[in-house]
Amino acid sequence: MTAERAPIxxxxxxxxxxxxxxxxxxxAFSILAxxxxxxxxxxxxxVFGALSAALLAGGLVAPWLGSWIDRYGAGRLMTLGSGLAAAGLVACAMAPTKAAFVLALIAVEIAANLVQYGAAFALLVQISPRTAQRxxxxLTLIGGFASTIFWPLTDALHARMPWQHVYLIFAGLNLVVCLPLHAWLSHGLAQSRRKASQLPAPIVGQLAASARPLGFALMVTAxxxxxxxxxxxxxxxxxxxxxxxxGASAAVIGTLFGPSQVLSRLTNMMYGRNLSPVMLALIAAALMPCAVAVLVLTAPSVVGAMxxxxxFGLGNGLFSIVSGTLPLMLFGSEGYxxxxxxxxxxxxxxxxxxxxALAFGMANIGITWSLALVVGLGGSAALTLLAVNRLARHGT
Known part of the structure; x- marks a missing residue:
């Protein structure tokens, strides 16, 4: 029996x-802010406070959007999301008032829930659950180039035109490139769903029904x-x-962080097939606080900053992968x-x-103690994932 091919x-x-x-x-937002x-x-x-409010609004509606993805198909919702993203960017660019800008930014963040990794992972699960982890x-390997491409692109465009025109161009990219691609994927998924004989077999999660509430709480906490x-x-x-x-090493860090994310994903793709998602999640959770600890303990060393x-890039790169693969392993593809x-x-x-929260901490207890708390929180994530691993091994 040959292994299923990933939908290239x-x-x-x-x-x-x-x-x-x-x-x-x-x-693009940080450059244009x-x-x-x-x-x-x-x-x-x-302005960043407005972004935080928009992110919060996007987080509050995410569970409903996820349910719609299950009910109507990820492809349809991603197509809708591309249209909403374009409309939101246009509304931001043309906002006549501060309130209108904030409302447009909220629309943009809601659209982001429909077109970024969460929805894309769900689409891959719906197309082929058996190959979804691979x-x-x-996908995250390709997506890792977003900052590498769009930071310099946004900067170059912004040097020649106001931010409103940059957003209008970006709205066009979502409308002309992303929407047709999502519509094509939606059409293909809808066709396969209409053919009962081609329905992909679902993945069964490792956790027993009785262990799922605790497993979900631990995973989400981590x-x-x-x-x-x-x-x-x-x-x-x-x-x-x-x-x-x-501070002089900020430029060096900017050049190392993005490629490190891509490197971690490439390394995992080539050599990490025998690692379970929960072990990969543990590695990611350990790397991030270790990175911050290295920065604190070696400052002001440029080598330490590098x-x-x-x-941090390695850990963050792996985190993007396990945020999609660990829920699939633990809970299966139904209702993903x-x-x-x-x-x-x-x-x-x-x-x-x-x-x-970090800005408040730096202002009141200083940078070193604030980062020490960050290290502690990151370490807590790793310990929580150890509990997830134990639960997954026993299955109950």
């Missing part, structure tokens, strides 16, 4: 839409803690480095969209609060 065409199409989805809806603040007559903090690894560590550190990267006396960038929606909700809510 679908992965390639989703890889393109993930690069555009993350590039236009996530990575300064000019957004000037045009809206806001401080930069208020497909998710391939993912939320990792999201908190990731969001807090990445948003405050430059002030953290400056406060520790290694080691931090590599370790709803499951991803609930996981995404917890992650987004924590990610929305993380930048403020």
């Amino acid at each position: 065409a679908a992965i390639a199409a989703l890889g393109i839409t993930q690069i555009i989805g993350y590039g236009t809806l996530y990575y 300064g000019d957004m603040a000037k045009d809206l007559d806001w401080s930069a903090e208020w 497909s998710i690894t391939y 993912f939320a803690l990792q999201s908190l560590v990731g969001a807090a550190v990445l948003v405050h990267m430059v002030p953290l480095l400056s406060g520790l006396g290694v 080691a931090f960038a590599v370790l 969209g709803r499951l991803q929606g609930r996981v995404t909700s917890a992650r987004l809510i924590v990610s929305a609060l993380a930048p403020f």
Whole structure:
């Protein structure tokens, strides 16, 4: 019996839409935020506060969106999401008031839930549950180039035009490139679902029904803690480095972090087939707090900052994979969209609060103690995943 092939065409199409989805809806914002603040007559903090509010709103609606993905198919919802993303970006660019801008930003973050990894993972599960873990690894490898492409692209466009025009161009990419690709994937999935003989066999989760509530609570707690560590550190990267006396290495870190994410995914794709998702999750959870500890203990060493960038990138890169594969291993493919929606909700809510929480900590207890708390939270995520691993091994 030959192994099922991963749906390469679908992965390639989703890889393109993930690069555009993350590039236009996530990575571009930090580059354009300064000019957004000037045009809206806001401080930069208020603009990022608006983003936090939008992320929070996106997190609150994520469980409902996940249920719709299960009911109507991920392809249809991703097609709708591309249209909503384009409309949201246009609305941001043309917003006449601050309130209108915030509402448009909320629409953008809701659309992000429909077109980024959570929905894309669900689509791969719906197409071929048996190959989904491998497909998710391939997809995250491609998606890892989003920052590498869109940070310089956004910067180059912004040097020639106002941020509103950049957003209009990005709206066009979502409408002209992503929407047709998602519609094509939706059509193919709908055709296969109409043919009962071609319905893919579902994956059965490793956890028994009695163990699933505890397993889900532990997994979501671990993912939320990792999201908190990731969001807090990445948003405050430059002030953290400056406060520790290694601000001059910020440019070096920027060049090392992205490739390290891709390297971790490539290494896992080539050599990690014998590692279970829960073990991969443990490695990711251990790397991130270790990276922060290295930064604190070696500051103001540039070499230490470079080691931090590599370790943190490796951990964050693996985290993107296990956020899709671990729920599939533990709970199976039935209801995967709803499951991803609930996981995404917890992650987004924590990610929305993380930048403020770390900023408050740095202002009141200092950078070193704040980062020590970050290390502790990251270590707690690893310990929580150890409990998940024990639960998975026993199955009950």
